[in-house]
Amino acid sequence: EDKVVQSPLSLVVHEGDTVTLNCSYEVTNFRSLLWYKQEKKAPTFLFMLTSSGIEKKSGRLSSILDKKELFSILNITATQTGDSAIYLCAARIQGAQKLVFGQGTRLTINP
Amino acid sequence: KAGVTQTPRYLIKTRGQQVTLSCSPISGHRSVSWYQQTPGQGLQFLFEYFSETQRNKGNFPGRFSGRQFSNSRSEMNVSTLELGDSALYLCASSSTSTTEAFFGQGTRLTVV
Numbered sequence: 329e330d331k332v333v334q335s336p337l338s339l340v341v342h343e344g345d346t347v348t349l350n351c352s353y354e355v356t357n358f359r360s361l362l363w364y365k366q367e368k369k370a371p372t373f374l375f376m377l378t379s380s381g382i383e384k385k386s387g388r389l390s391s392i393l394d395k396k397e398l399f400s401i402l403n404i405t406a407t408q409t410g411d412s413a414i415y416l417c418a419a420r421i422q423g424a425q426k427l428v429f430g431q432g433t434r435l436t437i438n439p
Numbered sequence: 440k441a442g443v444t445q446t447p448r449y450l451i452k453t454r455g456q457q458v459t460l461s462c463s464p465i466s467g468h469r470s471v472s473w474y475q476q477t478p479g480q481g482l483q484f485l486f487e488y489f490s491e492t493q494r495n496k497g498n499f500p501g502r503f504s505g506r507q508f509s510n511s512r513s514e515m516n517v518s519t520l521e522l523g524d525s526a527l528y529l530c531a532s533s534s535t536s537t538t539e540a541f542f543g544q545g546t547r548l549t550v551v
Contacts, residue, residue, distance in 0.1 A: 429482040
């Protein structure tokens with residue numbers, strides 16, 4: 329059965345800290361790994377990773393995929409209160425738009 | 440460019456009724472997929488449509504069905520509603536199966 333596991337499930341840090349969120353996957357016919365940020369309703373797209381070892385970066389956020397060890401990490405540096413959200417990772421199946429989601433990491437940034 | 444639009448935003452239905460939810464994808468996107476989000480189960484895949492054809496289906500009972508029209512708009516139908524169907528229903532659109540998927544705001548369905 330396809331499975332995506334995120335850790336930690338919950339994280340509370342102070343503004344300015346750096347955080348690392350983890351995502352491991354066991355998926356048949358893996359195609360790519362996607363990260364989303366969910367604050368209220370719609371998950372908003374952050375990154376899509378297809379190749380191993382190539383870091384994707386957007387401002388204070390960055391992410392990398394390791395296809396050998398079957399995991400990805402999402403880093404957020406200099407965190408701000410606006411980064412408080414649930415971060416979801418999802419594995420996409422080859423040849424389909426089906427996404428298998430992890431449980432999410434609830435990140436809380438305290439001022 | 441308009442995002443993914445889901446209607447209605449909120450729905451309250453009674454057990455046994457049926458409901459239809461609508462999703463308009465981003466212009467030019469041909470793939471629409473549906474997900475159910477609950478506190479206990481997280482985000483679970485329902486089904487995917489591409490060019491009016493269902494390509495994949497998740498592990499949900501036959502009460503859950505969908506379709507896609509020639510303009511790529513999609514509808515999802517749930518018949519004989521149960522209390523456990525209360526959830527946030529999200530749809531996502533993408534141009535192909537290899538590109539990013541963008542989500543709509545969702546429809547919050549409450550079954551009483």
